[in-house]
Amino acid sequence: MLRPYAAPCAFCPKVLWSDLEAKDLTCDYSSGIAEKGFTQCPIRNPQCAIRNLRGFTLLELLLVIVLLGLLGSLASLQVAPLLSGVRLARGARQVATDLQAAKMKAIAQNRSFRVTFRPDTRDYVVDREEDGAWQRHALDSHSAEPAADALIALPPGVSISAVNSGGDVIFVPRGYVDAGITITLGTTTGVDRKRIVVNLAGRVRIE
Numbered sequence: 355m356l357r358p359y360a361a362p363c364a365f366c367p368k369v370l371w372s373d374l375e376a377k378d379l380t381c382d383y384s385s386g387i388a389e390k391g392f393t394q395c396p397i398r399n400p401q402c403a404i405r406n407l408r409g410f411t412l413l414e415l416l417l418v419i420v421l422l423g424l425l426g427s428l429a430s431l432q433v434a435p436l437l438s439g440v441r442l443a444r445g446a447r448q449v450a451t452d453l454q455a456a457k458m459k460a461i462a463q464n465r466s467f468r469v470t471f472r473p474d475t476r477d478y479v480v481d482r483e484e485d486g487a488w489q490r491h492a493l494d495s496h497s498a499e500p501a502a503d504a505l506i507a508l509p510p511g512v513s514i515s516a517v518n519s520g521g522d523v524i525f526v527p528r529g530y531v532d533a534g535i536t537i538t539l540g541t542t543t544g545v546d547r548k549r550i551v552v553n554l555a556g557r558v559r560i561e
Contacts, residue, residue, distance in 0.1 A: 438511060438541045445512035445539050446548035446560050452506060453550065453558045455493050456480055460525035467491070470522040471537055473514035477507045515540035515547065529556045
């Protein structure tokens with residue numbers, strides 16, 4: 355079924371189907387003139403060409419920029435707590451692993467090992483007893499630094515919120531501790547907390 359000759363072109367209202375008929379072009383309701391391979395007005399009306407080449411206005415570009423900024427802000431609000439929780443969990447695993455390593459070294463070397471936590475500097479150190487005196491010791495997992503400067507830092511954004519028992523725990527050669535200790539880790543941007551508990555038997559667990 356042919357459209358009336360007075361009907362406007364599907365691509366440009368300025369062109370009538372009578373003009374298309376003059377160029378031996380037809381169009382039905384279902385397929386349009388696209389079936390003849392046209393992707394723009396076949397009459398090439400100047401007004402149609404100008405309309406087809408129309409770009410974005412400054413207002414449209416500004417709206418897109420504002421929307422992208424809002425989406426970025428919303429995404430950062432969702433990602434920040436997630437990253438904070440990941441760092442906190444990693445810090446808790448690091449402390450628990452190092453405490454377990456100090457316990458195993460005390461048993462293997464038949465000497466006491468001390469782990470001291472320092473909330474002010476967000477790190478901790480490991481010392482080994484040598485002839486009645488404490489000497490700084492570098493754990494194998496942090497052996498890249500010299501023993502004298504073997505400060506073990508927590509992951510970025512993780513801090514020591516609280517620690518009892520004077521801030522240190524001593525593993526005796528049998529693997530026990532002189533007193534239980536609880537180290538509470540927190541983040542600078544969130545309210546999440548992780549606790550690493552060492553009981554009198556030297557067992558280390560994360561809560």
